[in-house]
Amino acid sequence: MARPWLTTILAAVAAFFAYAAAPAGAQSGPPGGSYSSNELISTGHRFFGTVSGGLATVIEKAVAQYGQPNGYILGEEGSGAIGAGLRYGEGTLHTRDQGQHRIFWQGPSLGWDIGGEGARTMMLVYNLPAVGAIYNRFGGVDGSAYFIGGFGMTALVNNNVYVVPVRAGVGMRLGVALGYLKFTPTATWNPF
Incomplete structure (x- = not known):
């Protein structure tokens, strides 16, 4: 039986984290070090291939909310959950100057x-001062609702560094x- 109080609490926590993770305004990365929407969309279309139909909309939303990233990660991941879940992935971090x-x-x-x-997965990375700053825990709320496939976007934060995963699952x-x-x-294998 569903517990409506639990759903309400989780929705409130999700709204709090979404508000807390969103920067006040669009930010741009260091001069010459950021990626434009067109570059990200082009890279995403090459990476995601035929499933990239909704990619431009998702990337444009991320850039409108967070600005231009100064790095991005391309990779693959797998996850599963029954209440508690685990996610594992690997990829390559791309930066202009590092x-x-x-x-x-x-x-x-x-x-x-x-x-x-x-x-x-394509993860947009914002305010990354150095490559070593990515080796941390980035917290947030993830919401998913799809059957067979679809695109999703979340926001994770650690101090002032934001990671925005865009997933085609x-x-x-x-x-x-x-x-x-x-x-x-x-x-x-240790997720903690």
Whole structure:
């Protein structure tokens, strides 16, 4: 039986984190170090391929809300949840002035969430002062509602560095969960 009080609490927490994670206005990265919407959309179309129909809309929404990122990650991930969940992924961090770096992520989640997915992921990274700043835990709220496939966008934050994952997933997922992603330079099974 569904617990409406739990859904209400999770919705309130999700709204709080969405408000807290959103910068006051659009920001731009360091001069010469940021990526334009057109560059991101072009890269996303090459990366996501034939499933990239809604990509431009999602990226334009992210850029309108957060500004131009000074880095992005392209990778793949898998996740699953029955109330509590886990997510694991790997990819490459791209920056203009600090090069490309292999990166891994993993993290737990807890909430009203059920299902599993495999996703190609493009993460927009904002206010990254140095590559080492990405190797932290980035917390936020993830909401998913799709059957078979779809695009989704969330926002994660650690201090003033924002990571906005844009996922094109395949699977079944429904719910809202609190969690974090921990980024590491090497693969690990430990999500904590």
